[in-house]
Amino acid sequence: MPKPENVLCPSPAGLYCEPGDFYVDPVRPVARAVITHGHSDHARSGHGTVLATEETLAIMAERYGENFAQKTEVLRYGETVSRSGVDVTLVPAGHILGSAQAVVRAKGFTVVVSGDYKRRKDATCAAFEPVPCDVFVTEATFGIPVFCFPEDGDEIARLTKSLAQFPERTHMVGAYSLGKAQRVIMLLRAAGYDRTIHVHGSVEGLNALYERFGVKLGAIEPATVDKSKKKDFAGAVVIAPPSAIDDKWSRRFNDPLPAFASGWMRVRARARQRQVELPLVISDHADWNELTTTIKEVAPGEVWITHGGEDALLRWSELNGIKARALSLVGYDDDEGEGQVASRGEAAG
Amino acid sequence: MRAFASLLDRLAFTPQRNGKLVLMRDYMRDTPDPERGWTLAALTGGLAFDAAKPAFIRKAVESRMDAQLFALSYDYVGDLAETVALVWPRKPGANREPELSEVVDALSSATRAQVQKLLEGWLDALDADGRWALLKLLTGGLRVGVSARLAKQALAEMGGVAVSDIEEVWHGQHAPYEDLFAWLERRSDKPSAESPGRFRPVMLAQAIDEEKDFANYDAADYAAEWKWDGIRVQAVSERGEKRLYSRTGDDIGKSFPDVLDFLNFEGVIDGELLILREGHVESFGDLQQRLNRKAADAKLIAKYPAGIRAYDLLLDGEEDLRTLPFRERRARLEVFVRQAASPRIDLSPLQPFESWEELARLRAHPPEGDAALAEGLMLKRWDSIYEAGRPKGPWFKWKRDPHLIDAVLMYAQRGHGKRSGYYSDYTFGVWREDANGDRALTPVGKAYFGFTDEELKRIDKFVRDNTVDRFGPVRVVKASKDFGLVFEVAFEGLQRSTRHKSGVAMRFPRINRLRWDKPAREADELSTLEKMLD
Ligand SMILES: [Zn+2]
Numbered sequence: 001m002p003k004p005e006n007v008l009c010p011s012p013a014g015l016y017c018e019p020g021d022f023y024v025d026p027v028r029p030v031a032r033a034v035i036t037h038g039h040s041d042h043a044r045s046g047h048g049t050v051l052a053t054e055e056t057l058a059i060m061a062e063r064y065g066e067n068f069a070q071k072t073e074v075l076r077y078g079e080t081v082s083r084s085g086v087d088v089t090l091v092p093a094g095h096i097l098g099s100a101q102a103v104v105r106a107k108g109f110t111v112v113v114s115g116d117y118k119r120r121k122d123a124t125c126a127a128f129e130p131v132p133c134d135v136f137v138t139e140a141t142f143g144i145p146v147f148c149f150p151e152d153g154d155e156i157a158r159l160t161k162s163l164a165q166f167p168e169r170t171h172m173v174g175a176y177s178l179g180k181a182q183r184v185i186m187l188l189r190a191a192g193y194d195r196t197i198h199v200h201g202s203v204e205g206l207n208a209l210y211e212r213f214g215v216k217l218g219a220i221e222p223a224t225v226d227k228s229k230k231k232d233f234a235g236a237v238v239i240a241p242p243s244a245i246d247d248k249w250s251r252r253f254n255d256p257l258p259a260f261a262s263g264w265m266r267v268r269a270r271a272r273q274r275q276v277e278l279p280l281v282i283s284d285h286a287d288w289n290e291l292t293t294t295i296k297e298v299a300p301g302e303v304w305i306t307h308g309g310e311d312a313l314l315r316w317s318e319l320n321g322i323k324a325r326a327l328s329l330v331g332y333d334d335d336e337g338e339g340q341v342a343s344r345g346e347a348a349g
Numbered sequence: 350m351r352a353f354a355s356l357l358d359r360l361a362f363t364p365q366r367n368g369k370l371v372l373m374r375d376y377m378r379d380t381p382d383p384e385r386g387w388t389l390a391a392l393t394g395g396l397a398f399d400a401a402k403p404a405f406i407r408k409a410v411e412s413r414m415d416a417q418l419f420a421l422s423y424d425y426v427g428d429l430a431e432t433v434a435l436v437w438p439r440k441p442g443a444n445r446e447p448e449l450s451e452v453v454d455a456l457s458s459a460t461r462a463q464v465q466k467l468l469e470g471w472l473d474a475l476d477a478d479g480r481w482a483l484l485k486l487l488t489g490g491l492r493v494g495v496s497a498r499l500a501k502q503a504l505a506e507m508g509g510v511a512v513s514d515i516e517e518v519w520h521g522q523h524a525p526y527e528d529l530f531a532w533l534e535r536r537s538d539k540p541s542a543e544s545p546g547r548f549r550p551v552m553l554a555q556a557i558d559e560e561k562d563f564a565n566y567d568a569a570d571y572a573a574e575w576k577w578d579g580i581r582v583q584a585v586s587e588r589g590e591k592r593l594y595s596r597t598g599d600d601i602g603k604s605f606p607d608v609l610d611f612l613n614f615e616g617v618i619d620g621e622l623l624i625l626r627e628g629h630v631e632s633f634g635d636l637q638q639r640l641n642r643k644a645a646d647a648k649l650i651a652k653y654p655a656g657i658r659a660y661d662l663l664l665d666g667e668e669d670l671r672t673l674p675f676r677e678r679r680a681r682l683e684v685f686v687r688q689a690a691s692p693r694i695d696l697s698p699l700q701p702f703e704s705w706e707e708l709a710r711l712r713a714h715p716p717e718g719d720a721a722l723a724e725g726l727m728l729k730r731w732d733s734i735y736e737a738g739r740p741k742g743p744w745f746k747w748k749r750d751p752h753l754i755d756a757v758l759m760y761a762q763r764g765h766g767k768r769s770g771y772y773s774d775y776t777f778g779v780w781r782e783d784a785n786g787d788r789a790l791t792p793v794g795k796a797y798f799g800f801t802d803e804e805l806k807r808i809d810k811f812v813r814d815n816t817v818d819r820f821g822p823v824r825v826v827k828a829s830k831d832f833g834l835v836f837e838v839a840f841e842g843l844q845r846s847t848r849h850k851s852g853v854a855m856r857f858p859r860i861n862r863l864r865w866d867k868p869a870r871e872a873d874e875l876s877t878l879e880k881m882l883d
Pocket residue numbers: 037039042095116335
């Protein structure tokens with residue numbers, strides 16, 4: 001009798017579909033890859049053929065150069081490609097621009113690989129769509145009950161209030177260059193903030209890409225101090241990758257006030273460790289409530305947990321009578337800024 | 350509660366004094382009575398509950414969620430109140446969020462059993478930040494790095510008055526301080542400060558500038574006395590009210606009941622709180638044994654008997670002496686202390702001198718006895734009235750030269766605010782022989798000032814270029830016999846300390862000079878420091 005594992009199974013290179021001979025988000029070069037979204041731990045260069053949304057392919061080209069793969073295939077949200085009896089459909093995941101869940105149907109099973117996802121509204125990407133399935137392969141970056149994120153609007157209000165209270169200080173907002181940076185900008189715009197927002201060099205190219213796909217970010221300038229004087233940045237918002245905030249780079253600004261937009265900021269010790277003065281709990285990942293309500297909503301026969309806080313999610317599944325297992329896939333970092341910084345130069349080199 | 354919670358949250362993450370002031374000032378300006386008054390009470394230490402024990406909080410949360418999920422969460426966060434604040438399950442349609450004033454009111458009349466029910470209802474209604482603030486308040490663990498003095502400073506800024514004005518009326522006011530806010534918002538007159546036992550804002554001394562001041566001032570116009578190394582206090586005994594205040598107006602009487610008992614006079618004395626044994630001063634280290642303790646037990650009191658060395662008299666009976674010149678106040682003080690004949694109060698003697706040169710010699714070579722333990726000298730103009738604040742000219746302090754040692758930079762940590770991009774907090778060490786007879790560095794202190802911005806940039810580069818390890822925000826800097834950055838460190842005094850690995854603790858260390866030229870091997874030995882122990 002066929003099992004879901006015959007459709008998709010964990011392997012050292014990533015989740016492998018044997019009947020279709022492709023991997024989802026492989027962590028090493030493979031002949032055929034389906035890529036859920038453009039974050040560098042999911043989208044790597046050097047594959048033979050890459051199947052992804054148009055946005056994801058554009059992001060990969062932006063970060064790795066045009067020749068990141070031998071061949072690319074665009075698949076729109078909702079469209080299906082079939083090969084050797086395997087259907088692959090990409091469905092919005094609500095994580096970042098172009099992010100998708102890979103829905104794989106074969107041998108009578110539906111397996112959904114969520115990639116990274118979240119459930120709250122995001123002006124920079126299409127909203128997550130639940131797909132009923134036999135196996136739901138979920139991330140669990142914030143899979144511990146302590147991670148219940150507040151409303152984005154409330155967090156942005158803390159930033160705008162601080163700007164009013166400390167008009168002489170440059171507000172340095174640490175945000176991952178792909179996705180988080182643009183989302184923070186859009187949240188500021190939604191809150192009525194219409195001043196020029198300054199960005200670190202590693203954010204510029206991705207901003208232009210988002211604009212090309214219709215995400216209107218408003219007035220943006222590079223955060224270069226040489227052209228202007230330090231004082232010009234008094235009371236300004238500067239968005240930069242988290243590592244630049246701790247670095248020499250941030251010194252060029254006027255009395256910088258270090259802020260950080262990340263789900264990790266929910267826990268005080270994390271914020272203190274990074275010497276953040278204004279922790280902003282804004283995440284592109286599902287929080288505990290989103291993870292658990294999503295699992296209930298898609299009502300899978302089985303849950304597979306790829307990476308993150310699997311202990312608590314396994315326990316929760318047990319309490320709720322849901323069959324679950326941890327895949328403990330390696331090679332996936334979280335992209336909330338705790339790990340690496342993907343700057344263009346770095347990734348291209 | 351929401352505004353209170355977000356204020357606490359911001360304060361906890363804001364290291365700079367100025368930042369904290371802005372946050373408190375704006376909060377006090379924008380928040381209505383009585384909410385802000387209770388917040389003020391919480392910040393100034395006047396609102397302490399011990400209504401919820403950790404065991405109870407644990408029980409409450411485990412009735413709401415799976416114990417194993419809670420354990421995983423607690424393990425991850427590490428702080429009980431914070432974990433509970435984060436994991437407390439949402440309850441849609443719960444009650445309206447309570448205001449801080451409602452919490453205070455309810456707690457003041459509730460029985461223990463009622464408190465448990467109330468707490469659960471509040472936790473249901475609040476968001477995570479609100480729950481955190483509530484739990485910290487109820488478990489008595491509200492620590493956001495704000496002193497009562499700083500909160501009063503923020504009030505002063507909000508109302509555009511001097512902080513000494515706030516201090517003067519403070520002790521006649523009670524939470525939620527509606528009269529105080531009415532005055533600060535110009536809706537009513539300044540509240541009366543006439544309550545007996547109140548604090549009188551103190552007069553402070555300027556540091557003398559040896560280069561300029563001696564040429565401008567005549568030695569004959571000044572009295573000199575030793576600057577005692579204790580804590581400045583104001584001892585009040587007025588119509589039955591006995592109080593002991595710190596120089597910022599904090600009531601510290603609870604820590605010193607032995608002194609409070611012997612305020613057997615009617616008036617207000619300004620003096621130094623010291624450990625006094627048979628009329629002799631003991632070191633500041635001994636006094637520290639008594640500080641920061643909420644209550645003093647008999648054993649501690651017997652071991653470290655405290656007393657007051659008086660140097661000024663503000664109130665004699667019902668007569669306010671503050672507008673009299675120092676010469677007259679001093680004469681009155683001498684009579685006053687003699688007549689009080691309190692076993693815990695003595696007189697700070699004047700040190701006679703003819704010229705500044707003679708005084709300089711005395712400062713460098715103080716006479717044997719108590720003077721040898723003094724921090725330096727105080728100069729007071731004979732004709733000076735007692736004026737709150739720090740006026741320039743009437744009073745000067747002239748501290749002794751600091752101790753100097755050469756130490757090697759061992760660890761560095763990033764600073765805050767303007768320095769947040771720089772490694773500006775330094776731990777330095779000196780040499781000592783370890784168990785194998787090898788010379789190894791042992792940390793002896795920490796310093797974060799005493800250098801210029803240019804020097805800071807150079808040290809920062811040195812730290813970045815020579816980092817050998819990291820622990821969280823701390824960088825371990827390369828330091829060996831043949832390599833290292835030597836600091837000339839200045840400090841005021843040295844005490845034995847069991848909390849420090851080296852066994853010594855410095856008072857007021859700062860970097861005096863950078864010794865880029867000096868080889869690390871030539872830095873000082875721990876034994877040199879031990880000879881400097883007070
Ligand atoms: Zn991602």
